[in-house]
Amino acid sequence: MPESRENLRCTISGSLWKNILKETERTGESISHLVERALANELDIAHHSLFQVSTSRALVEGVFGGCLTVQDIKQHGDFGLGTYEQLDGEMIMLEGRCFQIIQEGKAIEVPDAARVPFATITRFTSDFHSSIQPIDSFQQLEESLNQLRPSGNLFVGFKIWGHFNHLSMRAACKAKHGENLVSAVEHQSVFQGTNCSGTLVGFWSPPYSAAISVPGYHFHFLDDDRQFGGHVFDLNADQLSVEMHLESDIHVALPETEEFLRADLVKDGSKSLRTAENGETTKN
Numbered sequence: 221m222p223e224s225r226e227n228l229r230c231t232i233s234g235s236l237w238k239n240i241l242k243e244t245e246r247t248g249e250s251i252s253h254l255v256e257r258a259l260a261n262e263l264d265i266a267h268h269s270l271f272q273v274s275t276s277r278a279l280v281e282g283v284f285g286g287c288l289t290v291q292d293i294k295q296h297g298d299f300g301l302g303t304y305e306q307l308d309g310e311m312i313m314l315e316g317r318c319f320q321i322i323q324e325g326k327a328i329e330v331p332d333a334a335r336v337p338f339a340t341i342t343r344f345t346s347d348f349h350s351s352i353q354p355i356d357s358f359q360q361l362e363e364s365l366n367q368l369r370p371s372g373n374l375f376v377g378f379k380i381w382g383h384f385n386h387l388s389m390r391a392a393c394k395a396k397h398g399e400n401l402v403s404a405v406e407h408q409s410v411f412q413g414t415n416c417s418g419t420l421v422g423f424w425s426p427p428y429s430a431a432i433s434v435p436g437y438h439f440h441f442l443d444d445d446r447q448f449g450g451h452v453f454d455l456n457a458d459q460l461s462v463e464m465h466l467e468s469d470i471h472v473a474l475p476e477t478e479e480f481l482r483a484d485l486v487k488d489g490s491k492s493l494r495t496a497e498n499g500e501t502t503k504n
């Protein structure tokens with residue numbers, strides 16, 4: 221049976237229309253064909269695209285001013301993690317709902333107007349589904365997921381559901397004026413979760429992306445009741461159900477704030493990022 225055809229009627233800008241005419245003249249294809257091809261490309265890319273807000277290097281340097289709202293980032297996906305203005309808690313987005321995790325792991329759904337200085341977002345669809353055996357550490361989780369990833373050179377989104385016997389987590393707390401990431405996480409809230417069912421939302425990012433994202437694995441947790449979560453340091457879990465989403469395209473939204481434009485992003489911030497993300501502090 222032939223695929224049904226629909227008529228599309230819409231209003232676009234005069235300059236875009238001129239470009240369409242110019243392009244059809246250049247290639248000789250019909251307007252219908254060009255529009256269909258462009259839309260198909262756009263929608264397909266959108267499904268395997270990472271939307272990165274600001275860079276990890278800027279976060280290390282203390283660029284904590286929000287540059288986009290939650291409403292803005294929801295345009296680019298339904299799944300992801302990050303933080304809020306002034307490093308005010310952990311951000312987790314799951315099934316299109318966006319939460320803020322504050323002290324002791326309390327999760328609150330945020331209004332669309334909340335501002336975000338750093339986030340990694342995607343439109344999560346499952347490219348691959350598997351389960352992994354019980355694990356008793358973050359390292360074991362990494363080793364199991366390493367077996368599933370098809371390449372060390374692609375970004376991968378992971379949605380992992382299961383029962384967690386133990387979770388060691390943190391929630392960043394609002395940074396004081398002028399603090400960088402390492403000094404700000406020295407007053408983070410560190411807490412434990414026991415016997416909770418929920419979802420790990422996270423990404424694996426390749427080493428070459430170190431100045432833009434958090435290289436390696438980065439997970440935030442949200443329980444099934446959407447009441448409790450955090451940035452995960454360590455864990456112990458029963459068998460886990462793993463869904464993997466491969467990203468073939470990355471869009472980096474650079475803040476145009478004064479703070480970002482003036483930040484010194486030249487030096488290598490990898491060590492500070494590891495210190496902040498793995499839960500060590502400069503005091504120990």
Ligand SMILES: [Zn+2]
Pocket residue numbers: 301302310438439440451452
């Ligand atoms: Zn995190």
